[in-house]
Amino acid sequence: MATKYDTNPLDPEFPEKARAAAEAGATQYLPNQGGETRQFAPNALPTEEQTRRFTEPDIQGYSAPYANPYNGQYVPANYQTVSFGNVDQSPSRKVAKVGLPENIMTAVPYFPWFLGLVGGILMLVFLPKSEAKVRFHAAQGVAAHVAILLISALLGGIGQVTDFARFGSGIFNVVMTVMLIVFAYKAWKGRPVHIESIEDLTNWLEDKISPKQ
Numbered sequence: 001m002a003t004k005y006d007t008n009p010l011d012p013e014f015p016e017k018a019r020a021a022a023e024a025g026a027t028q029y030l031p032n033q034g035g036e037t038r039q040f041a042p043n044a045l046p047t048e049e050q051t052r053r054f055t056e057p058d059i060q061g062y063s064a065p066y067a068n069p070y071n072g073q074y075v076p077a078n079y080q081t082v083s084f085g086n087v088d089q090s091p092s093r094k095v096a097k098v099g100l101p102e103n104i105m106t107a108v109p110y111f112p113w114f115l116g117l118v119g120g121i122l123m124l125v126f127l128p129k130s131e132a133k134v135r136f137h138a139a140q141g142v143a144a145h146v147a148i149l150l151i152s153a154l155l156g157g158i159g160q161v162t163d164f165a166r167f168g169s170g171i172f173n174v175v176m177t178v179m180l181i182v183f184a185y186k187a188w189k190g191r192p193v194h195i196e197s198i199e200d201l202t203n204w205l206e207d208k209i210s211p212k213q
Helices: 014-024 056-063 102-110 113-126 132-159 163-188 196-208
Strands: none
Touching: 102 113, 102 132, 102 163, 113 132, 113 163, 132 163, 132 196
8 A cells, every 4th residue: 555655646656566576585686607807808999199299391382472470461472551642632633535634634624615514424324334523523514514505595585574694694504614714723723612402403414424335
């Protein structure tokens, strides 16, 4: 009969079965066959090889391409670093495919009347994309001339009705001529010229007018 110490929930009759098995016979032992511990053969044990030492030619062969201290990057012997100071950024440098100084090419699109308009269009058509500075001034100069022509045409049309508009158109043309001369001078001196009011038209012209190959 199970007691309060028999708490096996899986088999309530386990204590009785264990007691009956113990009364039926003594504990059985496995027969002793007299075996001895086996020893591995001496030649079967792993051997430790002697540490290999590199000879001087081997060391030179591995370290030949590098110079102390080696930082993990192979640098050719004749390699020369290029800095921004070595790049020709002078305003008088020659522009590709034209051979004229850069400061003159950047000033031409701002020339008054139709000189700057025609020059800027020719630059956008023939200068490569690598001449980004000259192409920007060419596009901005063309955009400025287009805006001036549109406003002049509008004021001229109104001037047919009133004398005041005709007078305003003359003043406008004089002022724009002076401003274009100032822009051309600043570009020639290498100073930045940015006309924010025509920025969208400038970007559109520079993007749409692709240079001929």
